[in-house]
Ligand SMILES: NC(=O)c1ccc[n+]([C@@H]2O[C@H](COP(=O)([O-])OP(=O)(O)OC[C@H]3O[C@@H](n4cnc5c(N)ncnc54)[C@H](O)[C@@H]3O)[C@@H](O)[C@H]2O)c1
């Protein structure tokens with residue numbers, strides 16, 4: 001299956017097909033130098049499969065994990081490209097999850113003011129979410145995705161076979177984002193996750209999610225309006241994630257999104273959402289002090305007396321934007337977690 005995503009300068013194809021990695025050369029232009037970015041948690045066989053199809057390749061392997069998404073890695077990558085004599089007409093390819101994709105895309109955007117970027121996402125999260133939409137970034141001074149660029153790939157290759165090596169918890173982690181998108185925009189996809197065998201239907205779920213994200217980013221490439229919809233559940237998720245890391249209890253991002261969606265869902269929506277999250281072994285309750293989370297989410301904003309725009313789920317497939325003062329939001333969240 002090929003899904004084409006329009007950008008303001010053109011379009012790029014997303015190929016979703018079992019075994020597609022073996023035929024990457026048919027989709028990517030690899031008769032040149034390819035700078036392959038990956039991490040040490042990604043099974044080597046995927047990098048080797050891609051490298052074997054390149055005229056020449058250089059592998060840049062970072063340490064797995066969010067801590068590697070830094071300006072240091074960015075600069076180490078660029079340095080290596082220079083040392084190996086890469087030119088404007090060569091390319092960069094990511095083989096890995098969202099960390100690798102975000103870093104590789106940013107490297108590609110900057111090297112000699114931009115070289116072709118290909119993405120081979122190998123986590124569910126990267127396949128359904130981060131590889132679509134052209135956002136690239138690294139973390140900076142403690143802030144996530146602080147420095148980066150909008151830099152669409154030339155092509156994205158999603159090979160569901162690569163998920164065979166992905167731990168179950170990581171699969172559920174990515175599916176949380178699929179549930180988020182389906183819950184807001186696509187009742188049919190939600191039903192598929194709700195009623196079917198998620199593993200058997202994984203390719204269809206990935207394709208459905210990519211379609212939703214394509215739809216959203218095509219209308220709002222630069223995140224000025226509709227794209228904020230993808231933040232459903234994320235206001236709280238980010239705070240829960242930060243607090244869980246501080247408490248040494250690292251919850252995955254998707255797990256935090258799962259919990260973060262619930263207070264913003266109507267009772268009717270929640271009645272379907274909770275069983276789906278449980279089916280995916282995602283958490284639906286929080287065992288971290290709600291006060292701490294509130295502090296993390298609201299602290300500095302509250303002082304300014306600002307408003308916050310929330311995405312609320314009225315029913316499965318129906319969302320709305322709601323702008324409320326922070327105080328009100330704080331009150332609401334407290335009420336929810338103190339139940
Ligand atoms: N650009 C965007 O629009 C966007 C959107 C959402 C998230 N993100 C970013 O994505 C990142 C999270 O991505 P992620 O969840 O993929 O995390 P990740 O990239 O850290 O990957 C998770 C783990 O899975 C391992 N792994 C990857 N592929 C594997 C495979 N096939 N088999 C076995 N292990 C494998 C990795 O080594 C890593 O340890 C965050 O940095 C986030 O900011 C970006």
Ligand SMILES: [Zn+2]
Pocket residue numbers: 177234253257
């Ligand atoms: Zn997310």
